[in-house]
Amino acid sequence: MKRAWSVLLVFLVLVLALGFGAGNLxxxxxxxxxxxxxxxxxxxxxxxxxxxxxxxxxxxxxEMNLVPALAESFEIVDPNTVVFTLRxxxxxxxxxxxxxxxxxxxxxxxxxxxxGSPAASYYTEVSSIRDLGDNRxxxxxxxxxxxxxxxxxxxxxxxxxxxxxxxxxxxxxxxTNGTGPFQIAEYVxxxxxxxxxxxxxxxxxxxxxxxxxxxxIPEEIGxxxxxxxxxxHLAKISEPVSLNMLSANAFTIYRQPVLSYYLLGLxxxxxxxxxxxxxxxxSMAIDREALIKMVAFGEAAVTGVMNPTVEAWAxxxxxxxxxxxxxxxxxxxxxxxxxxxxxSFSITAAARYNFDKVAQVIQAQLAQxxxxxxxxxxxxxxxxxxxxxxxxxxxxxxxxxxxxxxxQLYRTFHSEGSTNKFHFSxxxxxxxxxxxxxxxxxxxxxxxxxxxxxxxxxxxxxxxLYSPNNLFASTLRVSGFSPxxxxxxxxxxxxxxx
Amino acid sequence: xxxxxxxxxxxxxxxTLLILTFLVFIALHLVPGDVVDIMLGTQNFLSEEQVQQLxxxxxxxxxxxxxxxxxxxxxxxxxxxxxxxxxxxxxxxxVEKFPVTFELALFSIVFSMLLGVPLGIFSAVKRNSKPxxxxxxxxxxxxxxxxxxxxxxxxxxxxxxxxxxxxxxxVPLFKNPGVNLQVMLFPSITLGMMVAAQIMRMSRNSMLDVxxxxxxxxxxxxxxxxxxxxxxxxxxNALVPVVTTAGIQLGYLMGGTIVIENMFALPGMGRLxxxxxxxxxxxxxxxxxxxxxxxIVLLNILVDILYSLIDPxxxxx
Numbered sequence: 001m002k003r004a005w006s007v008l009l010v011f012l013v014l015v016l017a018l019g020f021g022a023g024n025l026x027x028x029x030x031x032x033x034x035x036x037x038x039x040x041x042x043x044x045x046x047x048x049x050x051x052x053x054x055x056x057x058x059x060x061x062x063e064m065n066l067v068p069a070l071a072e073s074f075e076i077v078d079p080n081t082v083v084f085t086l087r088x089x090x091x092x093x094x095x096x097x098x099x100x101x102x103x104x105x106x107x108x109x110x111x112x113x114x115x116g117s118p119a120a121s122y123y124t125e126v127s128s129i130r131d132l133g134d135n136r137x138x139x140x141x142x143x144x145x146x147x148x149x150x151x152x153x154x155x156x157x158x159x160x161x162x163x164x165x166x167x168x169x170x171x172x173x174x175x176t177n178g179t180g181p182f183q184i185a186e187y188v189x190x191x192x193x194x195x196x197x198x199x200x201x202x203x204x205x206x207x208x209x210x211x212x213x214x215x216x217i218p219e220e221i222g223x224x225x226x227x228x229x230x231x232x233h234l235a236k237i238s239e240p241v242s243l244n245m246l247s248a249n250a251f252t253i254y255r256q257p258v259l260s261y262y263l264l265g266l267x268x269x270x271x272x273x274x275x276x277x278x279x280x281x282x283s284m285a286i287d288r289e290a291l292i293k294m295v296a297f298g299e300a301a302v303t304g305v306m307n308p309t310v311e312a313w314a315x316x317x318x319x320x321x322x323x324x325x326x327x328x329x330x331x332x333x334x335x336x337x338x339x340x341x342x343x344s345f346s347i348t349a350a351a352r353y354n355f356d357k358v359a360q361v362i363q364a365q366l367a368q369x370x371x372x373x374x375x376x377x378x379x380x381x382x383x384x385x386x387x388x389x390x391x392x393x394x395x396x397x398x399x400x401x402x403x404x405x406x407x408q409l410y411r412t413f414h415s416e417g418s419t420n421k422f423h424f425s426x427x428x429x430x431x432x433x434x435x436x437x438x439x440x441x442x443x444x445x446x447x448x449x450x451x452x453x454x455x456x457x458x459x460x461x462x463x464x465l466y467s468p469n470n471l472f473a474s475t476l477r478v479s480g481f482s483p484x485x486x487x488x489x490x491x492x493x494x495x496x497x498x
Numbered sequence: 499x500x501x502x503x504x505x506x507x508x509x510x511x512x513x514t515l516l517i518l519t520f521l522v523f524i525a526l527h528l529v530p531g532d533v534v535d536i537m538l539g540t541q542n543f544l545s546e547e548q549v550q551q552l553x554x555x556x557x558x559x560x561x562x563x564x565x566x567x568x569x570x571x572x573x574x575x576x577x578x579x580x581x582x583x584x585x586x587x588x589x590x591x592x593v594e595k596f597p598v599t600f601e602l603a604l605f606s607i608v609f610s611m612l613l614g615v616p617l618g619i620f621s622a623v624k625r626n627s628k629p630x631x632x633x634x635x636x637x638x639x640x641x642x643x644x645x646x647x648x649x650x651x652x653x654x655x656x657x658x659x660x661x662x663x664x665x666x667x668x669v670p671l672f673k674n675p676g677v678n679l680q681v682m683l684f685p686s687i688t689l690g691m692m693v694a695a696q697i698m699r700m701s702r703n704s705m706l707d708v709x710x711x712x713x714x715x716x717x718x719x720x721x722x723x724x725x726x727x728x729x730x731x732x733x734x735n736a737l738v739p740v741v742t743t744a745g746i747q748l749g750y751l752m753g754g755t756i757v758i759e760n761m762f763a764l765p766g767m768g769r770l771x772x773x774x775x776x777x778x779x780x781x782x783x784x785x786x787x788x789x790x791x792x793x794i795v796l797l798n799i800l801v802d803i804l805y806s807l808i809d810p811x812x813x814x815x
Contacts, residue, residue, distance in 0.1 A: 028666070034537075034583045034777065042537055116552045118538075121545070173585040189586070190595065190773070191668055191765035217666055217763035221650050225657030226666040226763075381531025381778055387540050397540055419540065 023210030037172035038159035054159035054178035079144030119157035240297035259401030281333035342370030424461035579781035588785035598766035605686035610694035618701025640695030745801030
C-alpha cells in the first residue's frame with residue numbers, strides 16, 4: 001500500500017513538473033489582440049503582444065530611454081538627417097535573414113496611402129529614406145525634427161517586416177513573421193496565445209523564458225482567482241480593490257505609474273465652458289486626491305500637462321494652484337466670470353476603465369461649488385462617435401502619454417491637432433508647439449515647453465486628473481518582470497520563472 | 499408524413515431567419531459608433547481621406563441595403579464573409595467556437611434536468627409539506643439570482659478553497675477530459691441553476707395537474723402502489739410540458755452563454771458574439787446570429803419530434 005502511494009506521489013510530481021515546465025509562464029490578460037499586422041493595429045491589446053514578436057529600429061528600455069533594437073547604432077548627422085547602422089546577424093522567425101530591402105520595404109508599406117497605417121502620419125515630414133551601403137540607412141527630413149522621429153521608430157507600428165513574406169500573400173492580420181525574441185506558436189481566439197522562445201534572437205541569452213501563454217480572461221474576478229488557485233503565474237489587475245484578495249507573502253505586486261492620464265475633456269465652445277476662468281474653477285473644484293482615493297483606491301498620482309515622472313520636461317503639478325483643491329478660489333473665479341449662481345453642463349462617459357465612476361465623483365465635487373453636472377452614460381462605441389463629432393459638453397476618458405513633449409502635446413493642443421476634440425484654439429499655443437518641435441537647442445526647447453505648460457494650465461482647455469498605476473500580480477516564482485510607464489510588456493524577455 | 503412535417507417546418511423557418519438577420523443588421527448599423535470608430539478609438543492619427551479609404555476597403559461605403567443584399571446573397575451560398583477586424587473567415591470562427599458553447603449548453607441542460615425534474619416531482623407528491631416549501635423557496639432563489647452573481651460567488655469560493663482545481667484555461671474535451679470537465683463544471687452549474695429552477699416549477703405544476711386527473715385516481719383506486727402510479731402512469735404525461743420548457747430553455751441557454759463564457763473565460767460563441775458587437779464587427783455578428791437562429795429552429799423541430807415519442811397520442815403535422 002505504501003509503495004502504491006509513493007509511486008503515485010512520484011507520478012504526481014512528474015506531472016506537475018511537466019505541466020509547469022521550467023520556463024513556461026502563464027499570464028492572464030484582460031483583452032486579446034485585434035489583428036496581428038504590426039502596420040495596421042490600433043488596439044493596445046495587439047501592441048502589447050506584438051512588441052514581443054516584432055522589432056523596430058529602436059525600442060525603449062525599462063526607464064523609457066531609447067535604445068537600439070534592429071539598428072545597432074544611430075548618428076544624428078544634422079538636425080534634418082539621421083543615419084542608422086543595422087545589425088547584421090538578424091533573422092526572421094521563418095529563418096530568412098533581415099536585409100536592407102526589408103527595412104526599406106517596411107517603411108514603404110507604412111507610408112503607402114492605400115494601407116491606412118496609423119503610423120503613416122509619423123513619416124509625413126520624411127523626404128527620403130536611402131540605403132547608403134554597408135548596412136547604413138539614412139532618413140532625411142524636410143524639417144529639423146529628428147527627436148520625435150526617433151520616438152516614432154520605437155513603436156510596434158514602425159516594425160520591420162519581411163518583404164518576401166508579405167509579398168507571398170500571407171494574411172498579416174492572422175500570420176506573423178517577425179524578428180523579436182518570441183514567435184507566436186499558437187493562437188486560439190478568445191482563449192489563449194502562446195509565444196515560443198525564438199532560438200536565434202539577435203541578443204544572446206534573451207529571452208529567458210521558453211514560452212509565454214497569454215490566457216485571456218476578461219473578468220477581473222476571473223484573473224485574480226486564476227492567479228490564486230495556480231491556473232496562471234502572472235495576472236493583469238485592473239481594479240486596485242482586487243489587491244485585497246492577494247496576500248503580500250504569497251504574491252508579488254507590481255505597481256508602475258504610467259504616462260497615460262485620465263482627463264475631464266471640455267468642449268471649449270459650450271456655454272460657460274468657453275470661459276477659461278470657468279475651466280480653471282472646475283479644475284480647482286475637483287479634489288484630485290479624493291478622486292484618487294475613491295476611484296483608484298490610492299493607486300494613482302496627480303498629473304500635469306507633462307507627466308511629472310518625465311523630469312526632463314515636466315513642470316510639476318505642485319507649481320500650479322489649479323491642480324490643488326480650492327473650492328473657495330473656484331467660487332471666486334466663477335463669480336468673476338459671471339457664474340456666481342453656478343451653471344449646468346453634462347459629462348459624457350462610458351462604463352470602461354472606471355470612467356463612469358470618475359464622472360460620478362466629479363459630479364458630486366462640482367455640486368459643492370454650485371455647478372450642476374448631469375451624467376450622460378453611454379456605450380463605448382457611442383462614446384467614440386460623440387468624441388469624434390465633438391458632440392458633448394464634457395467627457396471623461398484617458399489619453400495616452402509620451403516622454404516626448406511634441407508627441408504628448410502637439411496633436412492634443414494644436415488647433416489642427418488630430419486629437420484636439422476640445423474646439424481649443426490659441427494662436428500663442430500653436431506658435432509655441434510649432435517652435436518647440438523645430439528647436440534644436442535643448443535649453444531653448446525646454447524654455448518653449450515650460451512656457452507652453454504654464455499657458456496650457458492658464459487656458460485649461462481640459463482638466464488633467466491623474467495617471468493611474470498599472471498593476472500586475474504574480475506568484476513568488478516569477479522574477480525579472482517589470483511593467484513599463486508606457487504600459488509596454490517588452491520586459492517579458494528578461495522575465496524568469498523558477 | 500413525418501418528413502413532410504419536418505420539411506414544412508424548415509421552409510417556414512426561412513422568413514423567420516430573414517426577419518431575424520435583417521433586424522440584427524439594421525439594429526447594429528443604427529447604433530452610433532461603427533467598426534472604424536472603434537478600431538481607431540480616441541487616439542486617432544488618420545486623416546479624413548485615410549479614414550474614407552478604410553471604409554471603402556471594408557466595403558462599408560456602399561448603401562446599407564446593398565450591404566445587406568450582398569450578405570444575404572453570400573449567406574445562401576454558405577459564405578458568411580470574413581471578420582472586419584482580423585480578416586478571419588466567419589464560418590471558421592463559428593466552427594471553432596461552437597463545440598465549446600454546445601458542451602456548455604448540453605451540460606447545463608443535463609444538470610438542470612437532473613436537478614429540476616426529481617425535485618419538482620418530489621415537491622408535487624409532498625405538496626404543502628415542509629420539504630415542498632423549502633424546494634419552492636429555493637426555486638425562487640434560483641430564478642431570481644442573476645447568473646453573473648452566482649458565477650462570481652463560485653469563482654471566489656472555489657479559487658479560495660480548492661487550490662488545485664482548474665477554474666480557468668479551457669482545453670477541448672477530447673484533448674484532456676479531466677481538465678475540460680473541471681473547467682466546465684462551474685460554468686455549467688451556474689448556467690443551469692436558473693433553468694433548473696424553471697424546470698423544477700414546471701415539473702411540479704405539471705405533476706400536480708396530472709395527479710389530479712381521473713386515470714391517476716383510477717390507478718390508485720385499483721390499489722397500485724404509489725411509486726408505480728407516479729413513475730409509470732403520471733410521469734410520462736407530466737413530462738410533456740417539461741420537455742417543451744427544456745427545449746425553449748436551450749434557446750435561452752444559448753443567450754446565457756454570453757454572460758457565462760465571458761465570466762469563466764470560455765472561448766465559445768457567446769463570447770465571440772459579445773466581442774463582435776462591442777467592436778461592431780458586422781459579418782461576425784450576422785453570422786453568429788444567423789447560426790444561432792438556425793440552431794433554435796432545428797431544436798424546436800427536435801422538441802416536436804420528442805413529444806410524439808413521449809406521448810404517442812401526439813402526432814406530428
